[in-house]
Amino acid sequence: MRLSKSPLVSVCLLALALASSVGTPAAAADVVVTDAGGRVVRIADATRILAIGGDVTEIVYALGAGARVVGVDTTSQFPPQALKEKKSVGYMRALSSEGVISVDATLILASERSGPPEVVKTLKATSVPYVEIPDQHSAAGIAAKVRLIARAVGTEAEGERVVAQVEADFKLLAERTARIKKPLRALFVLAVQNGRAVVGGQATSADAILRLAGAENVAAAVNGFRPLPDEALVELAPEAVITMRRSSGSDAHDTTQLLALKGLASTPAAANKRIVTMDGLYLLGFGPRAPAAARELMGQLYPDLAGGDAGATR
Amino acid sequence: MTAAVTMGGPGHHAARMGSAGQLMAVAALALALAAFLSLSIGSTGITLSALPRVIGSLASGHGDAATAREQLVLIDIRLPRLLLGAFVGAALAVAGAMMQGMFRNPLADPGLIGVSSGAALAAVATIALGNSLAAPWTRAFGVYALPVSAFCGGFAATAALVLLVARQGQLATSTLLLAGIALGAFATALTGLIAFASDDRELRDLTLWMLGSLSGASWPKVLAVAPFALIVAFVLPSLTRALNGLLLGEAEAFHLGVDVERVKRLIALTTAAAVGAAVAVAGVVGFVGIVVPHLVRIIAGPDHRVVLPMSALLGAALVLGADVVARMALRPAELPLGVVMAIVGAPIFLHMVVRRGMGGS
Amino acid sequence: MLEARHVSVTAGGNFLLKGVGVAARPGRIVALIGPNGAGKSTLLRVLSGELMPTHGGALLDGRPLAAFSAAELARRRAVVPQASALAFPFTVLEVAMLGITVPGLSPTTSAARAAGIEALAAVGLSALADRLYVHLSGGERQRTHIARALCQIAASAVRADQTRCLLLDEPTSNLDLAHQGLVLEAVRRQASGGTAVLAVMHDLNLAAALADELVLLVGGEIKASGPPRQVLRDGLLSAAYGCPVSPNRTPGGDRPFVLPPAVFFAQPAPAIRLVADAPDPLPAATTA
Numbered sequence: 001m002r003l004s005k006s007p008l009v010s011v012c013l014l015a016l017a018l019a020s021s022v023g024t025p026a027a028a029a030d031v032v033v034t035d036a037g038g039r040v041v042r043i044a045d046a047t048r049i050l051a052i053g054g055d056v057t058e059i060v061y062a063l064g065a066g067a068r069v070v071g072v073d074t075t076s077q078f079p080p081q082a083l084k085e086k087k088s089v090g091y092m093r094a095l096s097s098e099g100v101i102s103v104d105a106t107l108i109l110a111s112e113r114s115g116p117p118e119v120v121k122t123l124k125a126t127s128v129p130y131v132e133i134p135d136q137h138s139a140a141g142i143a144a145k146v147r148l149i150a151r152a153v154g155t156e157a158e159g160e161r162v163v164a165q166v167e168a169d170f171k172l173l174a175e176r177t178a179r180i181k182k183p184l185r186a187l188f189v190l191a192v193q194n195g196r197a198v199v200g201g202q203a204t205s206a207d208a209i210l211r212l213a214g215a216e217n218v219a220a221a222v223n224g225f226r227p228l229p230d231e232a233l234v235e236l237a238p239e240a241v242i243t244m245r246r247s248s249g250s251d252a253h254d255t256t257q258l259l260a261l262k263g264l265a266s267t268p269a270a271a272n273k274r275i276v277t278m279d280g281l282y283l284l285g286f287g288p289r290a291p292a293a294a295r296e297l298m299g300q301l302y303p304d305l306a307g308g309d310a311g312a313t314r
Numbered sequence: 315m316t317a318a319v320t321m322g323g324p325g326h327h328a329a330r331m332g333s334a335g336q337l338m339a340v341a342a343l344a345l346a347l348a349a350f351l352s353l354s355i356g357s358t359g360i361t362l363s364a365l366p367r368v369i370g371s372l373a374s375g376h377g378d379a380a381t382a383r384e385q386l387v388l389i390d391i392r393l394p395r396l397l398l399g400a401f402v403g404a405a406l407a408v409a410g411a412m413m414q415g416m417f418r419n420p421l422a423d424p425g426l427i428g429v430s431s432g433a434a435l436a437a438v439a440t441i442a443l444g445n446s447l448a449a450p451w452t453r454a455f456g457v458y459a460l461p462v463s464a465f466c467g468g469f470a471a472t473a474a475l476v477l478l479v480a481r482q483g484q485l486a487t488s489t490l491l492l493a494g495i496a497l498g499a500f501a502t503a504l505t506g507l508i509a510f511a512s513d514d515r516e517l518r519d520l521t522l523w524m525l526g527s528l529s530g531a532s533w534p535k536v537l538a539v540a541p542f543a544l545i546v547a548f549v550l551p552s553l554t555r556a557l558n559g560l561l562l563g564e565a566e567a568f569h570l571g572v573d574v575e576r577v578k579r580l581i582a583l584t585t586a587a588a589v590g591a592a593v594a595v596a597g598v599v600g601f602v603g604i605v606v607p608h609l610v611r612i613i614a615g616p617d618h619r620v621v622l623p624m625s626a627l628l629g630a631a632l633v634l635g636a637d638v639v640a641r642m643a644l645r646p647a648e649l650p651l652g653v654v655m656a657i658v659g660a661p662i663f664l665h666m667v668v669r670r671g672m673g674g675s
Numbered sequence: 676m677l678e679a680r681h682v683s684v685t686a687g688g689n690f691l692l693k694g695v696g697v698a699a700r701p702g703r704i705v706a707l708i709g710p711n712g713a714g715k716s717t718l719l720r721v722l723s724g725e726l727m728p729t730h731g732g733a734l735l736d737g738r739p740l741a742a743f744s745a746a747e748l749a750r751r752r753a754v755v756p757q758a759s760a761l762a763f764p765f766t767v768l769e770v771a772m773l774g775i776t777v778p779g780l781s782p783t784t785s786a787a788r789a790a791g792i793e794a795l796a797a798v799g800l801s802a803l804a805d806r807l808y809v810h811l812s813g814g815e816r817q818r819t820h821i822a823r824a825l826c827q828i829a830a831s832a833v834r835a836d837q838t839r840c841l842l843l844d845e846p847t848s849n850l851d852l853a854h855q856g857l858v859l860e861a862v863r864r865q866a867s868g869g870t871a872v873l874a875v876m877h878d879l880n881l882a883a884a885l886a887d888e889l890v891l892l893v894g895g896e897i898k899a900s901g902p903p904r905q906v907l908r909d910g911l912l913s914a915a916y917g918c919p920v921s922p923n924r925t926p927g928g929d930r931p932f933v934l935p936p937a938v939f940f941a942q943p944a945p946a947i948r949l950v951a952d953a954p955d956p957l958p959a960a961t962t963a
Contacts, residue, residue, distance in 0.1 A: 090647025094522050096529045097391045099646030102357035118530030224513040555776045571749025571777040616763035
């Protein structure tokens, strides 16, 4: 027997083994998808799914494939049973190669925001198909996400149903927002850190949802999520402030903390008590519930326009 | 094992817990044990008993899916992780021991003269600007971009320091220390600036990276740090006598035949190589450089002919042990290695500071 | 021979040493004396190769010290510093044995240990060999460093035509009477063995007892040099130290001794008169 002593040799042999497995002709049942990174991934078995990313998990469950999920990450807060019933591989940006492998999934569906990059690279090199799910904050982006996941898990008909629903919701939303005469000047506050408000600027999911809800993002000049000093908040003068509900603590507490910021206390939003608190994943996840979330937000921002059904569809 | 270790006398007598040879053997045994645990424990539950199968399939060139999975975990995930963990622990411990010898201060650390800060700054810049300003750099170096950046950052910090201070002809230790602290503060400020300029996702990468982890271990990384490990291992033996002399003072070291200026430069560069490489592959992992040499001096005395190799062995063992805890505590998720090390190291460090403050000489 | 030739050292525009010349010859002991700040330690640093003089130079066997590598010098001369802090837990024997860790000298472990033990015995530290240095008293630390230098000299590698030197900076400043005697005896033995010895001495009596030649430094300049009885003279010392000093001689011997000025003042009239009627012109500094 010829024993290979060098680890390098073993790596090469492994690479050969992988290459040969890719080269074998696909079984009839195999599904081939092109993922967010442009990789062509062949999926033979979608019976044990690892879903990484809150939106990804939400979509897998919405497609009725929740029973096949064996593991999720800590951002998978909806539906709530996902994190309770399935193994957690930790925070999506701090994955561990062996931790992911240990859940023994036959298909990994991971948001393109997953990391760290070295671990993602290792995982892509394993024999388990790894499908990167795109993360675009738009109606088309959600549809693309749903279609890719539906194809990967083999529930394309269900996928089209969900996409149709999402599109219908967006259409309804568009009809509502068309009635807005003057967009409300709104500010999204992610959190309060060291006495400064971290606000959602351009190219963030917060910016996208504010626009969808028919509001104007007063922090659009800011790039990404950034802490802003009090003076800047006074300058922005938002008419409404939207913030995320934490798992612990009450809305009232969050509102008090926000209003304690000197920069916000003098704004029209504080004067009129226009502080909206909503679930973070619901509002910013850009899963199938995004149009509903936007409509609910719109209902809160424009109470006289929304009618009675704001937030009814989930 | 313990039977071979004899306690020194109490009170004023030096408590050397055995001969240098015995202690070194115990340290090597500790490392062997930590390495064994590091290879056999993981969230998949695959143990070393799979090794014969894996070797068999490697030799024959084909194996079943289960063996391929075992091979992936043992050969491509745990083995590089073991090697990198051992390197990171050894490099940080040895760098700490060298700094403490050069500054004649048992609380000195590579972090102190800005080596770590310089390496961290360069790495942070690469992570944060990898897709924008530094894109040509990351394209040119690929997966090596981060390690190469951290090496350069560590070297640049050290070189700047040596040039700044050597202008006066001599490397006065106190000046070097103060300049190092200033340089470190400057690098940290720049790191903050980059963090502020980076987007949300990059910021989260940075935060996680600053906590230190071995989860990104891979063979390319092992190859990337190998030359640095060799250089450090090659230079170290030539520094032991000089470091012993430096413990008495720079004038005394010169009286004992040490070319003080040359040796200090060599120590600074070796430290940069060790710390830069360690920071590149594992992020910021604290306390190894202070705690390990301190423990070694307690059990084996301050002679660098023992302190350096034994710090390397025990530093490697400590980091491997901490890494096993990091990956098993919340499995299949992972704790950052830096967090585990801080939980172990901070109390020991505090103990050292308090004891010195209470009148130890 | 280890010598300083026309050595001047300036710092911040002031002369620490001004045109100084001294020589230490094999088998002879030279003691540098003088008031605080006279430049004794500076001269010792120049002669050890640690400090480059601004003008002039130091030479060992005719070759400038600057031309020696640190290791070459260390194989031929040992230095006992005034005070040495050590923050690390070395034992007394380990510190003494550091004297042998000079590059180019590689005795076996057992030989190094034997040399260390012998050197400790010479300074009366055998009983403390395994103690931690940091737990020692000031005098014990001083003797440890002397033992380290003795080790280095013992291991030194010199040919017949080369000088080996021992430089000491106030080696007895912290020692009690018995240990002063012990250390001086050890230094004398080194000289008898052919080592050139140069010591900075604070205590004039010990200097006189130890040295073959005294060199009196004042304000960076040599005011007198020669055998003890020539240098320890009323006028010279009084002018050098800026206070009335009057050396005496031991009964029946020719060893001069000096009592501290306070003793003179304690006994009123006669002592003061004794000083007043002894004006002694300063002789020109004799250089080697």
